[in-house]
Amino acid sequence: MRPILMKGHERPLTYLKYNKDGDLLFSCAKDHTPTVWFADNGERLGTYRGHNGAVWCCDVSRDSMTLITGSADQTAKLWNVETGAQLFTFNFDSPARSVDFAVGDKLAVITTDPFMELNSAIHVKRIARDPADQGGESVLILKGPQGRINRAVWGPLNRTIISAGEDAIVRIWDTETGKLLKESDKETGHKKTITSLAKAADGSHFLTGSLDKSAKLWDARTLELIKTYVTERPVNAVTMSPLLDHVVLGGGQDASAVTTTDHRAGKFEAKFFDKILQEEIGGVKGHFGPINALAFNPDGKSFSSGGEDGYVRLHHFDPDYFNIKI
Numbered sequence: 001m002r003p004i005l006m007k008g009h010e011r012p013l014t015y016l017k018y019n020k021d022g023d024l025l026f027s028c029a030k031d032h033t034p035t036v037w038f039a040d041n042g043e044r045l046g047t048y049r050g051h052n053g054a055v056w057c058c059d060v061s062r063d064s065m066t067l068i069t070g071s072a073d074q075t076a077k078l079w080n081v082e083t084g085a086q087l088f089t090f091n092f093d094s095p096a097r098s099v100d101f102a103v104g105d106k107l108a109v110i111t112t113d114p115f116m117e118l119n120s121a122i123h124v125k126r127i128a129r130d131p132a133d134q135g136g137e138s139v140l141i142l143k144g145p146q147g148r149i150n151r152a153v154w155g156p157l158n159r160t161i162i163s164a165g166e167d168a169i170v171r172i173w174d175t176e177t178g179k180l181l182k183e184s185d186k187e188t189g190h191k192k193t194i195t196s197l198a199k200a201a202d203g204s205h206f207l208t209g210s211l212d213k214s215a216k217l218w219d220a221r222t223l224e225l226i227k228t229y230v231t232e233r234p235v236n237a238v239t240m241s242p243l244l245d246h247v248v249l250g251g252g253q254d255a256s257a258v259t260t261t262d263h264r265a266g267k268f269e270a271k272f273f274d275k276i277l278q279e280e281i282g283g284v285k286g287h288f289g290p291i292n293a294l295a296f297n298p299d300g301k302s303f304s305s306g307g308e309d310g311y312v313r314l315h316h317f318d319p320d321y322f323n324i325k326i
Helices: 319-323
Strands: 004-007 013-018 024-029 035-038 044-047 055-060 066-071 075-080 086-091 096-101 107-112 121-126 138-143 149-154 160-165 171-174 180-183 194-199 205-210 214-219 225-230 235-240 246-251 268-274 280-287 291-296 302-307 311-316
Touching (some): 013 302, 013 311, 024 055, 024 302, 066 107, 075 096, 121 160, 160 194, 205 235, 205 246, 214 235, 214 246, 235 302, 246 291, 268 291, 268 302, 280 311
Parallel strands (some): 013 055, 055 096, 096 149
Antiparallel strands (some): 013 024, 035 044, 066 096, 075 086, 096 107, 121 138, 149 160, 160 171, 171 180, 205 214, 214 225, 291 302, 302 311
């Protein structure tokens, strides 16, 4: 399995996202410029210029026409995917950390970081079909818990929002009323910051990764803990295969700790676990720094990883991958 190395970012990667059809891959990094690539050969198609801060997250509409990005420059922007034109800018009083389109692309959830005196918050914005009609007001604002919310995504049927972050608790909110419906149990839940959250293709369950060196699989409606995957390094990124029962974890230490520990080249690997048996089944090495972003192609035949080293690595699976027996 030869990876395709994609070098388009000057700074560490923060997020990767495939479009619904799986032919485009969007990458965000600390270098202010989200980039779009062909997902089959890793050719760079173009960049989205306009942010003046690290871009933390992105999402793309179902029809692959609109991109939304959240940035440390205290804005979230809507872009025309094809032309790279900025369509609209949502302005906030603090950095925008996480963005997620609702099913149907008529709403987006955007989280903002704690900043100065402000707590973290979850904003629901209406997304207009015609950019000319786009407004900036929030349909709903949920005042977040203490600490940063690293990810917020839509639950089943857009009825709920699932959020997680620094306080290590997963929360489910009602999107109509803004009420807090459920919180993960402190005993069985994560013990340290939740860094990442990925939904299953059908939205019925989701995976969280944490600095406590584990990832956990949860039921999206009941918030029941289904499985736990334990590894020996902090987890910065998680993703799930849409095809096989495989869970992928990526991570490593904080960039500051890397120099003080062993620095064998390329030891930062994406680890594959059996989703049901919770056992590690393999790893893909290559990055020269912690893995910050992981994404599976919707067809399940390839995945990509983004690292602190500024590279995106695109892996197309060999045929034998699909016959792994445990």
